[in-house]
Amino acid sequence: MGYKALLLLEKILMLLPKRARKAFFSFxxxxxxxIAPKYRNVVRRNLEYAFDGSMSDxxxxxxxxxxxxxxxYNFLHLMELRHxxxxxxxxxxxxxxxxxxxxxxxxxxxxxxxxxxxxxxELGAVSVGHFLEPIAGVYxxxxxxxxxxxxxxxxxxxxxxxxxxxxxxxPLIKLIKNKQASGILIDTNINPREGVMVEFMGKPxxxxxxxxxxxxxxxxxxxxxxxxxxxxxHYELIVHEEIPVEKTEDEKxxxxxxxxxxxxxxxxxxxxEPKFWFWLHKRWKNDNPELYKNL
Numbered sequence: 001m002g003y004k005a006l007l008l009l010e011k012i013l014m015l016l017p018k019r020a021r022k023a024f025f026s027f028x029x030x031x032x033x034x035i036a037p038k039y040r041n042v043v044r045r046n047l048e049y050a051f052d053g054s055m056s057d058x059x060x061x062x063x064x065x066x067x068x069x070x071x072x073y074n075f076l077h078l079m080e081l082r083h084x085x086x087x088x089x090x091x092x093x094x095x096x097x098x099x100x101x102x103x104x105x106x107x108x109x110x111x112x113x114x115x116x117x118x119x120x121x122e123l124g125a126v127s128v129g130h131f132l133e134p135i136a137g138v139y140x141x142x143x144x145x146x147x148x149x150x151x152x153x154x155x156x157x158x159x160x161x162x163x164x165x166x167x168x169x170x171p172l173i174k175l176i177k178n179k180q181a182s183g184i185l186i187d188t189n190i191n192p193r194e195g196v197m198v199e200f201m202g203k204p205x206x207x208x209x210x211x212x213x214x215x216x217x218x219x220x221x222x223x224x225x226x227x228x229x230x231x232x233x234h235y236e237l238i239v240h241e242e243i244p245v246e247k248t249e250d251e252k253x254x255x256x257x258x259x260x261x262x263x264x265x266x267x268x269x270x271x272x273e274p275k276f277w278f279w280l281h282k283r284w285k286n287d288n289p290e291l292y293k294n295l
Contacts, residue, residue: 029069117278124227129160212258
C-alpha cells in the first residue's frame with residue numbers, strides 16, 4: 001500500500017465508529033488467514049515445535065486464526081494511537097503492579113523494560129510510557145522511511161522516544177547513567193554476535209544479552225512487562241517482578257544466567273496463554289533453519 005493511500009484509509013477509518021474499525025481489521029485478519037498458507041504453516045511449525053506436538057489440531061487452528069487477527073489489531077492500535085487522547089488511553093488500559101516500578105525509582109536506579117511481541121505489544125509500549133515512565137524503545141530501521149515515520153509517530157504520542165538499533169549501546173548507556181528508562185524486545189531474531197544461547201520454550205535459541213549486560217554494568221533494573229485482554233477492548237498492562245542480575249567475578253556467567261531468566265519469564269508467559277504470542281514470526285530461523293523448510 002502506498003503511503004498516501006494509507007493516510008487516506010486512515011482518515012476514512014478514523015471517521016467511522018470504533019466498532020466498524022475493529023470489524024474492518026478483523027476482516028483483514030480473516031483474509032490474511034485465507035490467502036497466506038505459508039504463514040499458516042509457520043504458525044503450525046512453531047506450535048508443534050514449541051509444544052513438542054502436544055497441541056491438538058483444533059488448538060493449533062484456533063491460535064493460527066487469532067495470530068492473524070491479533071497482528072491486524074496491533075496495526076489498528078497504531079492507527080488509533082495517532083489520534084487517541086489521554087482520556088481514551090486511560091479508559092482503555094489499566095495497570096497492575098505499578099508498585100514494583102515505584103520501588104525501583106526509590107532506589108534511584110534506571111529501568112530496562114523487557115517485553116515481547118505478545119498480545120497488544122504496540123499499545124503496551126505506549127502504555128508503559130504514559131502510566132509508568134517515558135521509555136526509549138529500540139527498533140529496527142525500516143526500508144520505507146515514510147511508513148517508518150508514521151509508525152514512530154504513533155509510538156511516541158504519549159512521551160516515548162525511539163532508538164534505531166544500529167550502534168544503540170552507547171545511547172542506552174547514556175540513558176541509564178541519567179536514570180532514564182529504555183525498552184528492549186527480547187523475542188526478535190538477532191545477529192549471532194549480539195546474544196547468547198538460552199533455552200526458550202525448552203528449545204535452544206539465541207537471545208539478546210544487552211539487558212543483562214547493561215543492568216549488570218550500571219546497576220539498572222530489568223523489569224519485564226506484558227499486556228493482555230479478555231475482550232480486545234480493555235487491556236491490562238502487567239508489571240512483573242524484577243529479574244535479578246548477579247555481579248560475581250564471572251561476568252559471562254552472570255549475563256548468561258540473567259538472560260536465561262528473561263527467556264524463562266517469557267516462556268512461562270506464553271505457556272499460560274499461548275494465543276497471544278506472535279507465532280507468525282520465524283523465531284527459530286537462525287538457530288534451527290530446518291524448521292521452516294518446504295513451507
